Amino acid sequence: MTQYYFDHAASAPRRDEVTDAMAPWQRGVVGNPSGSHRAARDARRAVEEARDEVAAFVGAKPGGVIFTAGGTESCHLAIAGVTNRHRRTHEHSEIVISRVEHHAVTDAAEMMARDFENVTVRYVEVDADGVVDLDSLSDVVSSRSALVSVMAVNNETGVRQPLDGVNAIAKSSVPGGVATHTDAVAAAPWLSLPVVTATTDLISICAHKLGGPVNSGALIVRNEVPFDAVTPGGGQERGRRGGTVDVAAAVGLAVALRLTERDRADVYDRVFDYQHKLSAALSFLPGCVITAPAAVRVPGTVHVTFAGLASDEVLFLLDQAGVCASAAASCSSGAAVPSHVLAAMGVDVERARGSLRLSMGAETTEADVDALIAILSSVVFRLRDEVAVAPGLKD
């Protein structure tokens, strides 16, 4: 059966160049980059070359790059690291986050609030498109704020956040300003981070949304924000993230970033057209509503809701027809769960139950999009008890 992959936002297809570049660091002697002999020096050089590339990709100094085991760890390190330092020197520490953050951010913030009495999470409201309400942010930021964390692009809907506005408020509301972090995992495949995150202090990225390996990412510290390591042991990464640096993972991240940067303009334009074609076609399906159509979005994501349908059933039939997609929000068991993002946007529960995220990337072709439109139309009509038989959908 032909496979149509529309879940790039969950994990993008691994690029051959990434696999090839990582290969030498995954067999035989791979030196520990902290050592002093020649094998260690070779490993160290590969790590530092990767660090230079990551720094250039984000628009930061190489010394600000901390290699991590992925986006979740990067976000956790930013939230927990900054808050831990803050709460040792302040009576109250408030973590300011939006209502639509990824669980990597919300769960780290909630954990800090659970574990420490003087730590509180303050939520910033969003509008019906899921865009952060800057007035709400102004109300929440105070001299107690330890960190403001707002994602660059939402992972479920693809909607962009006004980071410059967020950072301006964080920096100007309080003498000395409040440190800012952004989860740029969903933004990295599409937007130029030196531009989009120019005013942000801490930036989290990961490799596998870019065709790189899983368990590989980085937290980039653009400005000298004081924070404590979560895992200090060993003192690697300038004492900010203990543990032996994974050479292959760092190399894989760097190559994925390089390829993303190289192809960005072409991929953006091409997928932008697909996004419009897909949205236009889906908007004709009964009960289908495109999520946040007027908001500024990255091209890769089309998020829709179907009134009266269950995501589970749509996804099942799509899977049977070879289409890989997701409902965007799922728990560790793999079950679709009600999305906190849609809830924050005021999408009613019935509609949210029928949500579907179709996410594209560099490998997506127009033929994939055409096939998806045919198959999804047939699935929707079938579930609505109407007759339609599309290619690839057998009874």
Next chain:
Amino acid sequence: MKVLVAMSGGVDSSVAAGLLLEAGHDVVGATLKLWGGASDSGCCSVADVDDARRVAQTLGIDHHVFNYSEEFERHVVAPFVAGHLAGASPNPCIECNRHIKFDLLFDRATRLGFDAVATGHHAQVERRNGRHLLVRGADDQKDQSYVLGYLREEQLAMLLLPIGHLKKTDVRVEAERLGLRTWDKPDSQDVCFIEASKGREVFLRQRATLTTATIVDAVTGEELGTSHAAELMTVGQRRGVVPGRDGERRYVSRVDLAAGRVEVGRLDDILISAVALDASSLSFTHAALEDGASVLAQCSAHGRAQAATLRHDGRWWLEFAAPSRPVAPGQSVVLYRVDDPTVVEGAAIVSRT
């Protein structure tokens, strides 16, 4: 046939899937995500979903997770709590089977193009004279026909119970033969959304304020003590009830939550001769039984069926042939045939009066 197997992650449904596959069916597994809260028994933890997924991988079949947690809350958990607060003793497993597995899942399976749904229950569907019958499982220690008692003919026609003809020990042998990781997994015993280590009382206290009641001996009029969770006292219950002054055992005979009073009595005093049935809950596998029909009535999951007569005189009720231990409102009575005691004929919920 294209068959959707409900896989809990336990050994029974794992073997059910394996046997269907060996029989040549086109099998897809689905685990129902029902409960999001804490649980240490039953079938809703991530570990159980992982077990089910691993079994599906071992067998080489597709596996999906369906989230029914909202529906489970609405149809099973909320009525369970409300029932207890109203002084009834609802059976959540029966409600889950009725509303989730054999209502929502059957509908979904039909929409998704399946010919049949299978589960790992210890019960059997038999076709006799063109009719589908629900029959007790071959292992009488494990028989689960009671919790399936509300299934009707048209549902039985679409249901496969592939392990119902096996003893539990043979199910484990099959699981080992099929190389399934669940072959030695312990049986689940308790209500899946209640932590066995904490019990019903802890669960109910999270959702409601429970009633403190005086326990009164109906024989002597004496106060025997206090219950801090009268909602959990069920008529007929002996566990947790202190003996009377005469040294004889006492059983709960009446629970009056409004008055904060629980009466206990001697077994002989609390035996009943009949129970009223909630007409709206009454379900027959085939045609409705008539007034005066002789049946065998089973009043709990592992209880013994006793001879009774079904009565219908405007209201429905059940007259026992011999005095019976009381049956609490909210519990289900499942009716079996007198001439073939393994065959289910229908079921109903016991009402208050």
